[in-house]
Amino acid sequence: MKKVMRRTLGAIAAGAILAAAGPALAQGKVLKFVQNGNLTILDPIWTTAYVTRNHGYLIYDTLFASDENNVVKPQMVDKYEVSPDKTVWTFTLRDGLEWHDGKPVTAEDCIASLQRWGKRDAMGLKLMDFVKEFKAVDAKTFQMVLKEPYGLVLDSLGKPSSNVPFIMPKAVAETDAFKQIDSQIGSGPFVYQKNESKPGERHVYLKNPKYKPRADAASGLAGGKVVKVDRVEIIEMPDTQQQVNALVAGEIDLLEQPPHDLIPILKKDKGVKLVDWNPLGHQFIIRFNHVVKPFDNPKIRMAALLAMRQEDYLKATVGEPEFYKVCSAAFVCGTPNAFDAPNGLLVKPDFEKAKALLKEAGYDGTPVVLMQSTTLPVLTNTAPVTKQLLEQAGFKVDMQSMDWQTLVTRRTKKDPADKGGWNILHTFSVAADILNPISTSYMVAQGDKSWFGWPTDPEMEKIRDAYAKETDPAKAKALAKAVQDRALETAQYGWIGQWYGPGASRANISGWLKAPVPVMWNIEKK
Amino acid sequence: MLDFIIRRLIAIIPVLTVVAVFVFLMLRLTPGDPAAVIAGDNATSDQIADIRTKLGLDEPIWTQFVIWISNILQGNFGESFFFKKTVAELIAQRVEPTLALAICTLVIAVTVAVPMGVLAAYRHGSLLDRIVMGFSVLGFSVPVFVIGYCLIYVFAIELGWLPVQGYIRIGVSFWGFLERMILPSITLAVIFVALIARMTRASVLEVLNEDYIRTARAKGLSNRVELMRHALRNAAVPILTVIGLGIAGLIGGAVVTESVYGLPGLGRLTVEAVLSRDFPTIQTVILLFSVVYVVINLLIDISYTLFDPRIRY
16 A cells, blocks of 8 residues: 555656656756755855865865875875975976866966965964965966975865865955855866755755866875766755654765764664764864963863863763764874873863862862853763763852853853853864864964963963974974873863764765765765 | 725834834844854954954944844845845745745645534534544644654655655646645644634634524524534634734744755744844844734734624724
8 A cells, every 4th residue: 555655646746747847857866965054155265164164175176185094195286396495385286177167277276265265274374374475387386485394284285174275266266365255166076056056955066077087096085086976966954853864765865964862763774874984083172261260270270171081971972982982182093193191181080189289279169150052962961061070070160051152152252251251161173173283273372362262371382383393294293292291281171082973875875985074076876 | 994904004114113123132132143153163253353343243233223224224134144145035035935834834724624613613512522622732732843753754754655854846846846845734734723723613602602593593594504604704703813813823833844844944044044143134034024924914804804794994
């Protein structure tokens, strides 16, 4: 009965669709993808939103890109040279690079794009501190002249996550960095279909027939971006339960990251498979406000860090051990800059030592204001764990619940906690954003120029600068460890657990690349 | 009648003024800064301040209000902070799904609820009456999203008869449109069926006890004529009033239903705009909802005259 009904309805539907939507059949292989969040802003330099970054990877290309092992490889660049004194970098573009409107990609386009990116992105800003000038040598070649050697040139240009140094046409890249761009012309493997896209409903991309992939195999964000479908549709679906339902029912092909509590439903369904596309995962963060009492006192911050136990956070937020890792490395376990924290810090709490430190520091028992976000499910349970751990260490905690947008507004305030400010907040980062001391915004210790919490520590900045200038990988690694040690010594902030969120796809989908970003090239639909 | 309509239309102006002031102030006084949302998680305070300046959010509140109102009077509803589109364009894109959902819901609700209420009144005290009243209590009590998930589980996941989510515009495929409207409309209609059936039952029951109905029965009129021509028509005014008042509930229900079923309508736009603090969009959508609410109730008032000739304006 069920089958008959389905067939009948299916036949009626097919007839009606044939009659009314004939042109749709010409769409070929369509990949339907649901992301975590709505794509509203289409300028990946104007915002750091990950959905916008993902859009950028569809339509733009990058000069360099990191592969599956986080090694930076040329992408639009064919070859590059560094002068013996390491101050002049010469880049030559590959042959045949074209914008979606058919015009050639030029050196001038690359320079304008890097300059705009360098006004917004943390690593871009740092790079630009070292850049003396850019010079276009010919249509395909340009030079970046530095004031002094800088160790992170390739890491900056191959930065995998927000803000990514995407290359845009010069006329577009000349837009004020604080205004959104109007054009969606790129040189990437997909072409954005503005007329078919409806924000809040779907965004449509067609395979770019003119795109010339690199000859080498795709790996991470590097290598040949070979597109194996005709069309990608990003479907906007706010309800996570519905995302899972739609995947189970076969209405969509890929789901970026289903919530952990719904993964058991997907595991049971034979038509669906889980895909570990982002093996580096994410990291939870606890951030102190350094400019107001009591966390202006390093001893009180250290007392808080001594109370941390990563596993408590991970159990409360993620649950299943297969999706988390206790990791005391600031720059993410499984990467070259991973170093364990000393004395079990962040992993094994020492409440007695914390209490002693609080007493020594003269903590007067004033409640610390802990902001809890209740609208980002993965973060909701972090604050209650912090409250419990800090209370065990002798703190008094005033946990205040609010939506994420209220939290991101309140965290900009430097007022005392009892006058609308705050003392502690939680957030999380995609691992790709925090792989070294320069890209990790939480490590910046330049007061007002730092990330919220505004730590000031000239010693930390000295080590970070030394890291940035170091061109010897072994020495750079030692300096990265020194940065982590310094952050723990001053209790600048805490990293409280690494976790993973697999994606999910229909069983007939293959080729989803392992990378910090969900990318749509290389994916096959059978 | 014309005087009445003109007076009511003029009365929209103070209503909208109050709504505009209220919405504007509420948004500015509520915590949340669109510049911080736009800037993203890695932004510094300086970057957020730059964006705030570009959006004009660093101006005094009264300056922002004057600019907004003067723009509206010139037919300019502003540009969304996020979508890089005018709010008018955004609303135009989103109005079809909401309108379709509202119409389908009302059609289902009235078609099902009025006969249910009439029958319950006619069979007052019977099992049928108790079933209708039981359904009515259930319809009021169960949240819209629970009804939605239950329907999806049965009809989309288990039986596979209908799609889980999404929207196809009527101009693209009529069947695609229809099959995606069935579950959302039923979901949203449940509470209306409960409301209208209950009101219909009460009104018809009251009319059935009137002398003129007894007279009609004594004259030997059939049950159908008695119910349809005499009872229901005289009970119509309170039923229409409930439908009019229910429009507000429909707007609220649409917000939830559109989110559950992934319909790209005005309800979802409102939620997205609120969550991202997209002030121009929220302000305009709420003004639009106010206009719709006032106009629909005006139409309901006018329609009273069709059912009750004693009503004159």
